[in-house]
Amino acid sequence: MSRRTRSRIALKRRARAPLFAALGDDTRLSLVAKLCRGKPRSISQLTRGSKLTRQAITKHLRVLESAGVVRSVRSGRESLFEFHPEPIGELKKYLDLVSEQWDQALSRLKSFVER
Amino acid sequence: MSRRTRSRIALKRRARAPLFAALGDDTRLSLVAKLCRGKPRSISQLTRGSKLTRQAITKHLRVLESAGVVRSVRSGRESLFEFHPEPIGELKKYLDLVSEQWDQALSRLKSFVER
DNA sequence: TCGTTAAGCAACCTCCAGGTTGCAGATTAC
DNA sequence: GTAATCTGCAACCTGGAGGTTGCTTAACGA
Numbered sequence: 001m002s003r004r005t006r007s008r009i010a011l012k013r014r015a016r017a018p019l020f021a022a023l024g025d026d027t028r029l030s031l032v033a034k035l036c037r038g039k040p041r042s043i044s045q046l047t048r049g050s051k052l053t054r055q056a057i058t059k060h061l062r063v064l065e066s067a068g069v070v071r072s073v074r075s076g077r078e079s080l081f082e083f084h085p086e087p088i089g090e091l092k093k094y095l096d097l098v099s100e101q102w103d104q105a106l107s108r109l110k111s112f113v114e115r
Numbered sequence: 116m117s118r119r120t121r122s123r124i125a126l127k128r129r130a131r132a133p134l135f136a137a138l139g140d141d142t143r144l145s146l147v148a149k150l151c152r153g154k155p156r157s158i159s160q161l162t163r164g165s166k167l168t169r170q171a172i173t174k175h176l177r178v179l180e181s182a183g184v185v186r187s188v189r190s191g192r193e194s195l196f197e198f199h200p201e202p203i204g205e206l207k208k209y210l211d212l213v214s215e216q217w218d219q220a221l222s223r224l225k226s227f228v229e230r
Numbered sequence: 231t232c233g234t235t236a237a238g239c240a241a242c243c244t245c246c247a248g249g250t251t252g253c254a255g256a257t258t259a260c
Numbered sequence: 261g262t263a264a265t266c267t268g269c270a271a272c273c274t275g276g277a278g279g280t281t282g283c284t285t286a287a288c289g290a
Binding site: 157158159169170173189191192193194 | 235236237238239
Binding site: 027 | 248
């Protein structure tokens, strides 16, 4: 791999950490699970059934929004949150890259042993 | 989706959060990047070129190890860390599940509109 | 054998993520 | 018009994540 390619990957990596971090919380994963399987929901709706306060849920939603996993639109007095799939796709690509590098490393090691 | 299926997914979700969290840090992503593309490395090796202390790096490695992304083997006076690909694969599966649910939700919505 | 190098352990510090309460401003329903 | 509902903002609290320093033990090399 060229140095240029590697630094490009490093650049991508930098951007990925906050995304992973945003998903690294039970409450937020639960919110994503709710939103990815249906229509936009309001904060109050998303708070119902949770043990947390509305404000806590709001904070989590803002984190997800900053990471781009979710988008909010104000509609009257309520703000609706909707799932946004792109970051998830990017994350999958990144994980594919990691797996791919690992496979290449394995085959390099194998050919080295067989030599 | 049946209630049983959904709870199974929720169970899987619980287990995923710590894994996402383990990857939600620049330093740790960088360590994963190094380890996934080569042979096992010692703590000192991994510390070289970093601005952090050996102990800091050690802590990060332990976090990755708890998440299963990495495994350590003691060899003489040094402990070698090696990439372990399974959790990454599980993560990809989980993200696929999320994407899939989103696609289904979209098509449900579409058929509802067209009705 | 002795110096050097690798690692583990423990104490400590700082800061912020995650959560709460309280209040004020819009918007909707009646 | 008034009450109920949805949200935003700000202050505050607390635990743990991330980092450091200092010391000790174990293994290797000359």
